[in-house]
Amino acid sequence: MSLPSKAFQRWLHGVAPGVSTSDVCRASGVKRTTLAQQMVRGKVAESSLVRISRALELNPVSALASFDSYADLRGTPVAPTDAELISQIAAMDLLRAVIARNDPGAPQRFELVAVPHETSVRSWVEAIDDGELRHRVSHATGIAPQNFSAHLTANRMPPELAVATAREAGVGPAGGLIASGLVSEEEAGWPIGARRAALDRLGTADLVSLAGDRLQALGKSLHRQEHEKDRTERIWENLG
Amino acid sequence: MTAALPWLTLVVCVALTAVRVPSAIRGQNRTMFFLFALLSVDILLSIREPYLALDAVLGGFNLANLLLRFLLYGSFLLLGVRTAAAFGSSAGMRAIRGPVGMAVLALVAVLTAWIFFSMDTRGSTAGLSGLPQTASLESYAALGRLYPGYVAACLLPGIWQAVRGSGPALLRLASGTLFLGFCLLLLSQGFPLVPESASWLRPAINYSAALASALGLGGIWLSKSLARRRARG
Numbered sequence: 001m002s003l004p005s006k007a008f009q010r011w012l013h014g015v016a017p018g019v020s021t022s023d024v025c026r027a028s029g030v031k032r033t034t035l036a037q038q039m040v041r042g043k044v045a046e047s048s049l050v051r052i053s054r055a056l057e058l059n060p061v062s063a064l065a066s067f068d069s070y071a072d073l074r075g076t077p078v079a080p081t082d083a084e085l086i087s088q089i090a091a092m093d094l095l096r097a098v099i100a101r102n103d104p105g106a107p108q109r110f111e112l113v114a115v116p117h118e119t120s121v122r123s124w125v126e127a128i129d130d131g132e133l134r135h136r137v138s139h140a141t142g143i144a145p146q147n148f149s150a151h152l153t154a155n156r157m158p159p160e161l162a163v164a165t166a167r168e169a170g171v172g173p174a175g176g177l178i179a180s181g182l183v184s185e186e187e188a189g190w191p192i193g194a195r196r197a198a199l200d201r202l203g204t205a206d207l208v209s210l211a212g213d214r215l216q217a218l219g220k221s222l223h224r225q226e227h228e229k230d231r232t233e234r235i236w237e238n239l240g
Numbered sequence: 241m242t243a244a245l246p247w248l249t250l251v252v253c254v255a256l257t258a259v260r261v262p263s264a265i266r267g268q269n270r271t272m273f274f275l276f277a278l279l280s281v282d283i284l285l286s287i288r289e290p291y292l293a294l295d296a297v298l299g300g301f302n303l304a305n306l307l308l309r310f311l312l313y314g315s316f317l318l319l320g321v322r323t324a325a326a327f328g329s330s331a332g333m334r335a336i337r338g339p340v341g342m343a344v345l346a347l348v349a350v351l352t353a354w355i356f357f358s359m360d361t362r363g364s365t366a367g368l369s370g371l372p373q374t375a376s377l378e379s380y381a382a383l384g385r386l387y388p389g390y391v392a393a394c395l396l397p398g399i400w401q402a403v404r405g406s407g408p409a410l411l412r413l414a415s416g417t418l419f420l421g422f423c424l425l426l427l428s429q430g431f432p433l434v435p436e437s438a439s440w441l442r443p444a445i446n447y448s449a450a451l452a453s454a455l456g457l458g459g460i461w462l463s464k465s466l467a468r469r470r471a472r473g
Binding site: 228231232234235236237238239240 | 269272322323325326327328402405406407408411415457460461463464465467
């Protein structure tokens with residue numbers, strides 16, 4: 001979904017009075033035509049708001065929180081659970097950690113790849129899912145389960161759905177926004193180094209099984225991609 | 241509108257043949273070049289003026305129409321085999337090139353020729369529309385629609401898979417257009433049900449089917465060219 005243009009205009013006027021739309025666009029890198037189109041349709045994309053807030057040196061999560069549909073984001077940031085933190089570590093970093101624990105000669109303090117990684121949305125949902133989560137989200141928001149799954153497969157999630165998913169799971173509201181790449185960890189108030197600390201707290205046995213699960217999921221997704229690529233190539237080969 | 245549609249279809253087919261000339265010279269995918277050239281000839285022969293010109297050479301008893309039928313059967317055999325291979329439809333491939341498909345083609349071809357020569361077809365007329373509307377003529381026309389319809393039916397499931405898949409957007413759009421064209425070919429099986437007052441619907445459906453199929457194939461070619469160009473940087 002998106003933000004109503006009336007509310008967006010009121011917000012923009014409130015945070016940057018007297019600044020013209022074209023200046024805002026130039027500073028934020030949002031295309032003027034894009035923003036104008038979103039305003040006319042009455043739906044301003046959250047990603048536009050985030051880029052504009054960054055350009056105005058405002059915290060994008062607080063900016064989002066000023067809209068009624070994102071009221072969940074108001075107040076002090078809720079600390080992420082360890083499972084959430086670990087879900088935002090890329091599979092390859094988990095593998096590096098496995099190697100580091102089993103081989104003292106391997107690099108021990110490697111830099112974690114920035115969020116989001118290639119399966120961060122699915123991993124986040126799996127980390128907060130008690131088994132009934134998808135059912136509750138679909139009930140609360142009206143999204144069909146197969147559409148929810150499609151988002152996970154495509155590694156994306158509309159911001160409103162991300163917040164609703166966090167609400168149904170009872171975790172901090174911003175986790176899904178981080179996992180879908182809309183805002184950064186720092187912007188959402190995740191402590192610096194929190195992912196690394198959670199990784200260090202994770203027992204080796206859990207780490208190894210988690211890395212194994214991720215590797216298996218990665219294999220599946222690669223298989224799917226290769227299959228789709230073969231299919232495309234065959235069409236081009238014969239008819240192109 | 242209905243008068244411009246045949247010419248538009250012809251222009252599209254000729255253009256799509258032309259864009260394949262460079263790669264055909266390089267020896268890549270010559271089959272598709274021949275297929276498009278064949279389709280262009282099919283469309284050309286179904287338009288009144290070129291039809292009358294050729295038929296006059298062939299003796300003025302509508303032999304050009306029979307020739308057109310056989311060219312169409314050939315085009316659809318080629319198109320069917322290629323499309324089934326492209327969309328990885330082994331069932332479709334068997335149904336077109338296997339014993340059943342060949343039997344259907346042979347039967348349709350023999351019946352078409354037999355009915356044609358048993359009719360009095362003197363007096364050149366495009367689409368045989370000027371001949372007396374007899375039962376023989378009806379069956380002759382139905383046979384001409386049957387084989388393309390059969391091929392289309394064999395290919396639809398395979399193409400639908402690609403439309404629903406997650407390939408490049410343009411490729412899916414093009415596959416969807418091809419799908420639409422083949423659906424129209426199936427729809428054309430119901431021509432006897434079209435009332436006389438709406439007879440313009442028949443050529444409209446026929447040429448829309450040809451146009452959609454050609455545009456779909458052209459879109460597949462375009463998506464490939466764009467992807468190759470992007471890959472080269």
